[in-house]
Amino acid sequence: MNENSENKRISPYALAALLVMTRLFALSMYVPSRGENAALTAVTGLVISLLKLPLMYGAARLSAKAKRRPMIYGAMTAFAALVFIAVCADAFTDMLESLYPERMTKAAAAIVLILVCIYTASMGIEGTARTACIMLGALAAVMVPILFEMRGSMLTDRLDLFSPAPIAECTRSAGQLLRYFFDPLIFAVLLPYAGGADADKTTVSRAVKPYLIADGLITCVFFLMNAAVMGRFFGQSSYAFFTLSYNTHGSIIDRANGIFTCVSTIGAVLTLSALMLTARDGIKLTGLAVTRGRGFGITACAALAGVAFLAANGVKPAASAPAVSLVFAGFLIAGAAMTALGGHERAKTA
Amino acid sequence: MFLGDISAELSALKGILGHSADLNIARIRINGVDCAVVSIEAMVSTLAMSELVFQPLMSLEGGDKRTGAEIMRFCTDESLMTNNKVICYTHDKAVGLLFSGFALVLADGVPFGTALGIQGYAARSVSPPLTENELFSSQEAFAEVIRTNISLIRRRIKHPALTFEMQQCGKRSNTDVCIVYIRGKADMSAVAEIRRRLSEIRLDGVLGCGFVKPFLENSPERLIFSEIGTTERPDLLCLNLMQGRIGVLVDGTPFALVAPYLFTQNFETVDDYSVGSWFAVFVKLMRMLAFVLAAAFPGIYLAAVNHDPEMLGLKLLLNLAAGEKTTLLTLFTELVVIMLLLEILREASIRLPQSIGTAMSIAGGLIIGDTAVKSGIISSPLLIIVGITATASFVLPAFAQQITVLRLTFIFAGGFAGFFGISVCAVMLTANISAQSFGGVPFTSPLAPLKKRQIAGVIGRKDFARLENETTTTKDLT
Numbered sequence: 132m133n134e135n136s137e138n139k140r141i142s143p144y145a146l147a148a149l150l151v152m153t154r155l156f157a158l159s160m161y162v163p164s165r166g167e168n169a170a171l172t173a174v175t176g177l178v179i180s181l182l183k184l185p186l187m188y189g190a191a192r193l194s195a196k197a198k199r200r201p202m203i204y205g206a207m208t209a210f211a212a213l214v215f216i217a218v219c220a221d222a223f224t225d226m227l228e229s230l231y232p233e234r235m236t237k238a239a240a241a242i243v244l245i246l247v248c249i250y251t252a253s254m255g256i257e258g259t260a261r262t263a264c265i266m267l268g269a270l271a272a273v274m275v276p277i278l279f280e281m282r283g284s285m286l287t288d289r290l291d292l293f294s295p296a297p298i299a300e301c302t303r304s305a306g307q308l309l310r311y312f313f314d315p316l317i318f319a320v321l322l323p324y325a326g327g328a329d330a331d332k333t334t335v336s337r338a339v340k341p342y343l344i345a346d347g348l349i350t351c352v353f354f355l356m357n358a359a360v361m362g363r364f365f366g367q368s369s370y371a372f373f374t375l376s377y378n379t380h381g382s383i384i385d386r387a388n389g390i391f392t393c394v395s396t397i398g399a400v401l402t403l404s405a406l407m408l409t410a411r412d413g414i415k416l417t418g419l420a421v422t423r424g425r426g427f428g429i430t431a432c433a434a435l436a437g438v439a440f441l442a443a444n445g446v447k448p449a450a451s452a453p454a455v456s457l458v459f460a461g462f463l464i465a466g467a468a469m470t471a472l473g474g475h476e477r478a479k480t481a
Numbered sequence: 482m483f484l485g486d487i488s489a490e491l492s493a494l495k496g497i498l499g500h501s502a503d504l505n506i507a508r509i510r511i512n513g514v515d516c517a518v519v520s521i522e523a524m525v526s527t528l529a530m531s532e533l534v535f536q537p538l539m540s541l542e543g544g545d546k547r548t549g550a551e552i553m554r555f556c557t558d559e560s561l562m563t564n565n566k567v568i569c570y571t572h573d574k575a576v577g578l579l580f581s582g583f584a585l586v587l588a589d590g591v592p593f594g595t596a597l598g599i600q601g602y603a604a605r606s607v608s609p610p611l612t613e614n615e616l617f618s619s620q621e622a623f624a625e626v627i628r629t630n631i632s633l634i635r636r637r638i639k640h641p642a643l644t645f646e647m648q649q650c651g652k653r654s655n656t657d658v659c660i661v662y663i664r665g666k667a668d669m670s671a672v673a674e675i676r677r678r679l680s681e682i683r684l685d686g687v688l689g690c691g692f693v694k695p696f697l698e699n700s701p702e703r704l705i706f707s708e709i710g711t712t713e714r715p716d717l718l719c720l721n722l723m724q725g726r727i728g729v730l731v732d733g734t735p736f737a738l739v740a741p742y743l744f745t746q747n748f749e750t751v752d753d754y755s756v757g758s759w760f761a762v763f764v765k766l767m768r769m770l771a772f773v774l775a776a777a778f779p780g781i782y783l784a785a786v787n788h789d790p791e792m793l794g795l796k797l798l799l800n801l802a803a804g805e806k807t808t809l810l811t812l813f814t815e816l817v818v819i820m821l822l823l824e825i826l827r828e829a830s831i832r833l834p835q836s837i838g839t840a841m842s843i844a845g846g847l848i849i850g851d852t853a854v855k856s857g858i859i860s861s862p863l864l865i866i867v868g869i870t871a872t873a874s875f876v877l878p879a880f881a882q883q884i885t886v887l888r889l890t891f892i893f894a895g896g897f898a899g900f901f902g903i904s905v906c907a908v909m910l911t912a913n914i915s916a917q918s919f920g921g922v923p924f925t926s927p928l929a930p931l932k933k934r935q936i937a938g939v940i941g942r943k944d945f946a947r948l949e950n951e952t953t954t955t956k957d958l959t
Contacts, residue, residue: 389899
């Protein structure tokens with residue numbers, strides 16, 4: 132009975148829970164455009180959740196082929212994860228600084244965040260996945276009553292799908308929704324922990340389907356509530372998540388903004404921990420012999436250094452989130468297509 | 482090795498024991514054969530010694546002539562002097578048995594001794610539990626003597642599969658440690674692992690459970706909660722044994738260790754099985770709420786008031802503001818000071834004699850608390866928060882250490898970083914708990930990984946109809 136074995140396993144549902152936490156984080160970072168129709172965004176979100184289905188299966192296939200070209204796959208994975216860590220850390224600390232301008236400095240928040248994420252990730256994939264499961268349950272138990280307390284602020288006559296330029300608006304919303312599109316990356320790298328070296332279709336569907344159902348549901352509910360509460364108005368806090376929080380009126384807690392901060396922070400920590408695990412596994416695949424602690428240390432230092440360098444040169448990593456997501460999505464689609472094409476040609480020659 | 486010369490053997494024993502003042506040697510002559518009865522002062526019962534050893538031996542005097550070997554055969558095979566007889570061929574074994582309350586019978590010309598178990602040392606009898614009080618369950622707790630504890634378990638589980646394995650730990654103390662489990666229910670690889678870890682203890686003295694526990698844990702210094710449980714209740718240990726867990730008893734301590742132990746088990750009591758299942762659900766949820774209140778409530782209050790005051794209703798906020806306006810210190814400083822005072826009072830109350838305890842409560846509660854509010858050092862709302870926290874912490878005595886440290890951590894986190902600080906502490910704590918396991922059983926089971934059949938036992942208890950039809954072991958939690 133070796134408690135420190137590297138052969139850790141998690142259930143596919145735990146992987147799905149981890150991915151749901153990353154989506155919660157992404158939703159908490161959502162900044163709507165002025166005059167945006169949130170009901171239309173809800174529909175767009177549902178469509179995106181559906182479209183993610185083939186992408187996730189493609190990511191699973193890529194993951195299965197990783198051992199053929201471990202160096203390339205590992206390097207690309209580690210680089211992508213590092214970029215996303217920089218983007219997410221920058222975006223989250225920006226959010227904290229804007230919500231608590233006189234209480235929180237960006238640098239201090241970033242350092243604390245990275246240290247906490249290293250600690251969480253150092254508990255291993257099992258610790259991180261179980262934390263995600265427990266936190267998801269706890270957050271659901273807390274958020275559902277709070278969201279229920281928003282009913283006094285909701286006006287259902289604000290819910291309509293009318294838009295003067297629906298295609299443009301949907302495209303803009305889709306761009307915002309895909310700002311933090313790293314779920315396929317995390318899914319592909321952490322899938323082996325859920326299903327061994329060659330995760331079968333059942334394992335993949337057990338991870339993908341609950342995640343996408345939850346993703347669609349949360350996105351839909353979130354944006355419909357936004358539409359019912361705010362209509363086409365733009366909140367002063369910029370973030371739709373926190374705008375909602377200021378509209379709660381409870382019996383014990385009046386405004387639930389502190390609790391929404393908790394949700395966003397927990398999502399951020401688990402997202403960054405998952406990305407750190409992804410980066411560490413990517414570094415391991417390249418063949419670099421690093422201990423577990425050193426792997427996380429390298430990841431964290433590289434990410435922080437990257438953010439500092441870019442910030443010093445006037446480049447905000449958070450602002451480049453859409454571009455990064457687009458590039459990554461492009462790689463994923465190209466990789467999945469090449470894998471599928473290679474498999475088809477092998478079948479033909481066979 | 483014993484050689485048969487009684488004078489030499491007695492000199493050897495005196496030499497090993499360093500001519501210790503508590504060594505008793507009674508030399509007698511039976512039918513012309515030099516014999517001796519060796520014991521340690523106050524470890525054997527003088528009445529039993531007289532009735533069970535001296536009287537039978539002296540009955541041989543004046544009878545048929547016997548050699549030393551025949552006298553020894555009388556002790557070992559021909560008489561029922563005691564049900565616990567051990568034949569010793571070496572001095573080390575003899576000394577070990579003397580220290581365990583045996584009387585050693587030696588005869589001249591015989592190259593071995595017969596140790597008779599007639600223990601009579603002073604020991605505390607079975608008394609009610611101190612830290613795990615129950616209303617509807619047994620009022621017996623473990624005692625310091627390991628044999629007594631074994632009997633408390635055996636009385637409750639009268640099944641041949643209940644197994645006790647004895648071994649000794651501590652290079653100098655040679656403390657008896659017993660592994661107890663039910664064959665067919667316990668995971669034998671976990672039993673083997675516990676056996677191995679106990680045998681690798683290199684301490685000079687093992688003086689209680691606390692000395693053994695760190696050697697059974699996987700990372701004792703890194704983890705906040707332990708995957709090895711402690712209980713002073715025999716009925717609770719038996720309940721755990723029925724669920725496939727393994728117990729470890731240590732001589733000299735009225736506590737037993739339980740492995741593997743889950744986080745959710747800290748919220749279970751035996752009384753849950755004595756009340757209706759609906760009430761058990763209510764009480765368990767209350768205990769979980771008490772844990773959150775005890776550990777995190779002051780920090781959450783501080784975060785809300787300092788960083789997010791709009792969370793609180795207007796009337797409450799105005800009330801709190803009025804209370805804080807008259808105080809000399811900031812809310813954060815008040816909270817830290819009052820929490821430290823609370824811990825000092827708690828430590829003092831544990832160690833004070835009972836006669837002064839009442840006076841201490843009055844001094845602490847009325848004089849310090851009341852006067853501090855009247856003089857404006859702390860505010861009344863804060864006293865309410867502290868009162869709720871302190872009361873909640875008494876609901877779960879098993880978590881006393883963790884709650885003390887976590888409470889201060891959450892206060893600092895909430896004070897400096899608001900709900901961001903509270904959240905990161907919560908995530909780190911959950912990650913710390915989630916990383917633990919023992920024998921392949923995750924510490925957070927059955928919540929994560931989710932075990933639907935066992936969830937009912939977490940938020941309440943299964944009804945007896947289900948308990949009748951289900952057989953639970955720790956394998957169901959992996």
